[in-house]
Amino acid sequence: MDLDALVLSRLQFAWVIAWHILLPAFTVGLACYIATLEVLWWITQREVYLRLSAFWIKLFAVSFGMGVVSGIVMPFQFGTNWSRFADATFNVVGALMAYEVLTAFFLEAAFLGILLFGRRLVPQWAHVVSALLVALGTLLSSFWILGVNSWMQTPRGHELVDGRFMPQDMLAVLFTPSFPYRLTHNVFAFLITTGFVVLAVGAGYLRRGRHVEESRVMVKMSLGFLSVMVPLQIVAGDLHGLNTLEHQPAKVAAMEGLWETQRRVPASLFAIPDAEAETNHFEIAIPALGSLYLTHDLDGEVKGLKEWPREDRPPVAIVYFAFRVMVGIGVLMLGIVVAGWVQHWRGRLMQPGRFLRVAEWSGPLGFVAVLAGWTVTEVGRQPWVVYGLMRTRDAVSPTLTAGDVSLSLAAYMLSYLVIFGGGFMLLRRLVLIGPQPATGAEVHETEARPKRPLSAVTDTPATARRVEEAGDAA
Template sequence: MDALILARMQFAANITFHILFPTISIALGWLLLFFRWRWLRTRGVDAQLAQGWLDAYRFWTKVFALTFALGVVSGITMSFQFGTNWPGFMEKVGNVAGPLLGYEVLTAFFLEAGFLGVMLFGHEKVGERVHLMSTFMVAFGTTLSAFWILALNSWMQTPAGHEIIDGEFHVASWMAVIFNPSFPYRFAHMLLASALTCAFLLIGLSAWQVLRGVGQRSAARVMRVGLTLAAVLIPVQIVVGDMHGLNTLEHQPAKIAAMEGVWDTERGAPLLLFAIPDAKERKNHFEIAIPNGASLILTHKVDGELRGLNDFPGAHPPPLPMFFAFRIMVGMGMLMLATSWLGWWLYRRAQWQPARLPRALLWLFAGMTFSGWVATVAGWYVTEIGRQPYVVYGLVRTADVVSSVPSTMIGLTLALYVALYLALIVAYVAVLKYMAEKPEALLPSPAPSDVGIAAVLQGGRT
């Protein structure tokens, strides 16, 4: 393989690993704020209920800290590749990308990390209002980090607000750069993807705790929160996804053609449930289609026109990975919808008692723990592969910004990255499993004074 393909594979490996963790931490920060708020609201009313919310907050704070750490480390590694593998990118668009990346770094390291310390270690050391505010600032910081990254990525998809002078991009309007045509849809789509990923993580780990007979005080409440969040937000994500698709059809029609496997411009294009796109013969094999379905979904008209890939000779993304990645994303989304609705209905019938749920359903919940990762990665591949052969859509080709590093060196580091990332993923999942099975070991021990008072009240010796 040449250096271009290997560099793209290496960046894909890095971004695939990195995106797993912000996808959880963005929404989990807000859920921690909710858990903390619920504890403050119930601690003077129902001690048992309040303790359940406090246990949930403490347990999921540990999950957040682990996730945040891996997200930061993998993000730093990814940023190095702009210099090692893609030096031409910053040479051409550094005036746009540099400040946006700088704002994200300031947000992540100074806002999130600073208040994360108070959130992790400040319980019973600072006031409750300060601690609640710190939790809010961590949640806000994760969302603000996503804002800057999505602003840059959306600008690379639908560039606006710039001018080109001597081959270099300069900002003409920061408002137009940040709030480019696709940004609102991508930002909303990503926030919802994070919420759904986090919801199924809550559902899955809580189900695992129930199956293992641990976490009784918090698992039931956390599972209810996850199921409710998923059941409500998946329909919203479908609506936002439809709006995002219409925006993509307007600004990146070649991407839509590759996703749908449309080769020739036609009206009333069918929706392909399955096919094998053939880039050499420029046609599909083994089609299973719904007549007029693609036109109806994408144009909201039965006879709506869709441009085909043959209208973009030599300047369109590869249809095979686009076609299947899009269907994996949608298929996983439909499975998540069915699971959340069925689960919420059965859980309500069980009066919110997880022990009354069928074990088969609990195993289904546990098996869906990381389903959000599958949908998110598939959707991210659609986004990034669909921009090819451009790094800035329609303006800068990917091949023009790759480095001159020998392909053997890129291949070696790619192998090392993949091996390391696989090991870290296995370790992350193993640690989550350990934490879920032994939540009591992760909760802080009572202070010595509390132990002494408890012993006196029980008639013991101190």
């Protein structure tokens, strides 16, 4: 493969977005978790919820800052590396991204300051509201960004005028056929990612006998939440797969490594796809099972990759293996949840042992699954940047050279390694410190304590002397 400007630009965008997506995968769910803790603290006045909220707010602040820094360079790439894409799609994509800034980013930015620094400056209800609005802002951001991506995957609501996409119906542009499934699947993935991070941190503390009360709450809350969300995610993923089969059948064929159109499609567990020979090597498969989960019909027909010209097929091996990583992690997550309930029924959930060790090491699972799912979605769309309408090779900036992109790619790689390396070390340090005891200010003394009378300001001898001297002067 020649490393020309197109390939290098794709590598650069993949590098930037692969690091950046780790932050929304964490902060969307974490903002919702913090809001839940704030509401529980407000209702119950149990200080354990206050300590946990204050602890996770620190991690959220660092992650949010890293997300802003890593995400702000992404729009610049549309102008530097993908100017023809920006020119052709600006009227559609630009509007949706502007809505994201106006409704989501501004909302997060406005109330994040109150969430971080306002606990002793505003009433408790106002702090709770700020946590809820920050969580809403993260969800709105996902809504608009996934709206853009869904339009690129299943474009609707536009017309082509002189090579440019002009919106005709903005509701149709936003609510494309894949949008509800993509939004649900991604948001669930983000929430589950945070759930496993919380479970891992709580399990780690329990194994070491630290912050026992806080870690017991974290393990119970995360396990209960994951018990609902992991099965729901499996259902959402299945529905998303049915939608993809309808609107992007070539992507599904690549996910399954399926070359021939057939009924009773086998479920390929492992294979080495060979795009040149149009076959799979060393394949292990279960007969007919593929048709059942792809079409919900044991005799269902699925199109093979040979239905499309070679130049219209996605890179099969990348999509095939990324899909199996995503599904495999999903099955592993379900197994961890089941194991947790088995330990709970045995009365050993909070006891140091094998389950807590596995739970502690499960923290990165969600991030890996998100990256694998993103790879399936984006690489599976190739060779199209706007599916079926605009090829990726036609979207790259015309004057770019391989040397230009090589230089910027090297700069991005170095800077992101520094940013994320430093950020990870800071997050690790905060986790090692753990939740701290609540101070008087943090339990809202300003609400609990009655206002002092005006005469109280003269309680100190110095103040009383100044008052007396002022009276003599008068």
